[in-house]
């Protein structure tokens with residue numbers, strides 16, 4: 314039956330969206346996979362799989378590079394056979410994307426199965442996400458973050474918060490349903506505003522005690538329920554460093570999986586030239602200070618190793634390009650260096 318679905322879908326979509334772009338066709342294909350379990354089950358047989366083990370992604374080290382292998386459905390079946398498990402396991406996977414040619418990509422957590430058998434069979438290792446995210450090719454980081462975040466969400470939403478009954482995942486893993494209460498649960502992200510405050514010639518960077526030594530970043534904070542981005546930004550700057558924002562500009566956004574899924578909404582904010590005295594909230598921050606252009610340029614050249622000095626002290630360094638704070642800092646430098654002198 315499902316094979317007919319695929320044929321009908323392909324025929325219909327080729328007619329219906331013959332004139333649509335590849336991107337539109339891809340988004341419509343993904344949406345069909347999320348809405349139609351039979352269609353998704355059939356698509357799994359020609360899909361690829363990224364493996365996780367208790368939320369750690371499987372990586373293969375080739376030379377100095379860390380690769381993120383995708384297993385074909387056939388390889389997936391072979392591994393499951395080796396582990397004496399049924400193909401049914403593949404239905405525990407979640408949809409995380411597809412190729413332009415409509416090859417669906419799934420993420421599957423084999424946490425209940427023997428890790429060493431899989432690692433030796435596939436010649437690689439399951440690696441903590443906090444390391445994996447920064448060693449794979451930077452183009453793979455967002456996919457890795459969203460795959461792990463979706464698997465983590467399913468793991469922490471096994472039961473209905475109203476009835477306590479088990480919830481069921483749909484094939485694509487885009488939602489969970491409690492059949493007792495009829496409630497549908499969708500994966501959530503918490504909105505966070507991250508703001509690079511400037512007074513025109515300096516930018517304000519902060520440290521929390523939990524940060525690696527020497528690392529400074531833009532200040533950030535979760536949006537409270539009911540708050541707009543504007544309100545959260547002004548509140549967080551006032552709360553954390555005691556300054557009033559005069560104007561701000563949206564830059565970009567990023568999904569951030571630590572400690573659980575956040576949607577980072579990155580902005581540049583300007584504070585009034587005369588009110589720049591920082592009054593730091595020491596409950597939240599370990600340090601908050603103004604950085605001039607030269608110091609920022611020096612900090613951008615460092616990482617967590619080169620920051621450490623012979624006397625044990627640490628010179629300032631900033632988050633790597635996988636973090637949206639890096640983009641904010643670079644945009645500020647560009648704006649400073651392109652200002653008419």
Ligand SMILES: NC(=O)C1=CN([C@@H]2O[C@H](COP(=O)(O)OP(=O)(O)OC[C@H]3O[C@@H](n4cnc5c(N)ncnc54)[C@H](O)[C@@H]3O)[C@@H](O)[C@H]2O)C=CC1
Pocket residue numbers: 503505507530531532533534535536567569571572573575577597632635636637638639
């Ligand atoms: N990708 C990047 O460049 C950066 C990402 N971040 C992320 O931004 C997030 C927020 O940063 P913070 O300054 O720690 O936030 P924050 O300034 O709001 O303080 C954290 C406090 O917010 C509350 N909280 C925790 N989870 C929450 C949630 N889901 N909704 C509402 N309130 C919550 C708790 O009381 C916690 O102590 C963190 O997850 C951090 O990992 C922070 C800086 C850079």
Ligand SMILES: [Mg+2]
Pocket residue numbers: 532533534535553597
């Ligand atoms: Mg904060």
